[in-house]
Amino acid sequence: MSQELATRYPLVLVPGMLGFVRLLLYPYWYGIVAALRRGGATVIAVQVSPLNSSEVRGEQLLARIEAIRQETGAARVNLIGHSQGSLTARYAAAKRPDWVASVTSVAGPNHGSELADYLEKHYPATTAKGRLLSVALRLIAALMSLLETGYRGPRLPVDVPAAHQSLTSEGVALFNRQYPQGLPDTWGGQGAEEVDGVRYYSWSGTLQPGKTDRGRNLLDGTNRSCRLFARTFVREAGHCDGMVGRYSSHLGTVIGDEYPLDHFDIVNQSLGLVGKGAEPVRLFVEHARRLKAAGV
Numbered sequence: 001m002s003q004e005l006a007t008r009y010p011l012v013l014v015p016g017m018l019g020f021v022r023l024l025l026y027p028y029w030y031g032i033v034a035a036l037r038r039g040g041a042t043v044i045a046v047q048v049s050p051l052n053s054s055e056v057r058g059e060q061l062l063a064r065i066e067a068i069r070q071e072t073g074a075a076r077v078n079l080i081g082h083s084q085g086s087l088t089a090r091y092a093a094a095k096r097p098d099w100v101a102s103v104t105s106v107a108g109p110n111h112g113s114e115l116a117d118y119l120e121k122h123y124p125a126t127t128a129k130g131r132l133l134s135v136a137l138r139l140i141a142a143l144m145s146l147l148e149t150g151y152r153g154p155r156l157p158v159d160v161p162a163a164h165q166s167l168t169s170e171g172v173a174l175f176n177r178q179y180p181q182g183l184p185d186t187w188g189g190q191g192a193e194e195v196d197g198v199r200y201y202s203w204s205g206t207l208q209p210g211k212t213d214r215g216r217n218l219l220d221g222t223n224r225s226c227r228l229f230a231r232t233f234v235r236e237a238g239h240c241d242g243m244v245g246r247y248s249s250h251l252g253t254v255i256g257d258e259y260p261l262d263h264f265d266i267v268n269q270s271l272g273l274v275g276k277g278a279e280p281v282r283l284f285v286e287h288a289r290r291l292k293a294a295g296v
């Protein structure tokens with residue numbers, strides 16, 4: 001087997017809101033884990049509460065990292081988080097930088113999601129519409145936990161309002177004041193390459209008419225959802241992946257922020273159905289090579 005992606009520390013993949021490891025046989029990181037393992041990387045896809053605050057999810061992740069350190073004998077891990085998984089990873093690295101060699105944010109709402117802002121404004125928790133949304137999310141999470149086959153562990157607590165607050169611009173601003181590691185100083189800039197010995201990276205995509213809405217995405221309903229969600233964006237209107245804005249995603253070294261990938265394409269969803277010319281798996285493979293070259 002090739003060893004070109006055999007990083008010094010294991011790659012730990014952290015999912016976003018309503019995330020999972022595997023629903024029956026269907027993985028969250030579709031085709032990504034397999035591609036990384038083929039290159040010799042040790043890859044562990046973890047589960048945290050599908051609906052909860054980044055802090056609660058971050059504490060769960062810390063417990064998981066502790067177990068991984070014992071199981072593998074590795075002193076540290078490389079965290080790669082998608083969406084809210086990025087905030088979860090940032091929390092863990094801020095608390096235990098000695099356990100974390102790098103944090104990579106993939107389409108992470110590092111400055112909040114304008115979709116979450118829209119929902120807070122138009123579907124407040126106190127209204128019937130808001131309560132209905134909350135019940136729907138809880139039902140989806142409950143159904144997904146019944147189908148989950150990749151996670152064995154204690155029942156994970158669900159808190160819909162906490163999850164929502166953790167994703168709004170205001171909620172993330174509060175989070176950022178406590179855990180600023182790797183954030184850019186200026187809107188649209190890059191963050192520090194390394195903080196407290198932890199390397200920080202990010203990449204993200206945007207909706208690009210003629211590319212992201214073509215090819216196999218014609219068959220993918222999640223692309224349609226992203227196009228609908230994108231209409232809620234104001235500050236980054238026309239520069240978002242449907243759920244996260246281009247500049248909102250910036251953290252540490254910005255590898256790229258305009259890949260033709262919607263918020264689901266970026267983890268090769270659904271079923272590898274992505275837009276014309278998109279190669280989301282290649283970005284993970286290249287990143288593993290990058291981490292290996294950096295000695296982590």
Ligand code: CA
Nearest residue numbers: 220269270273
């Ligand atoms: Ca897709």
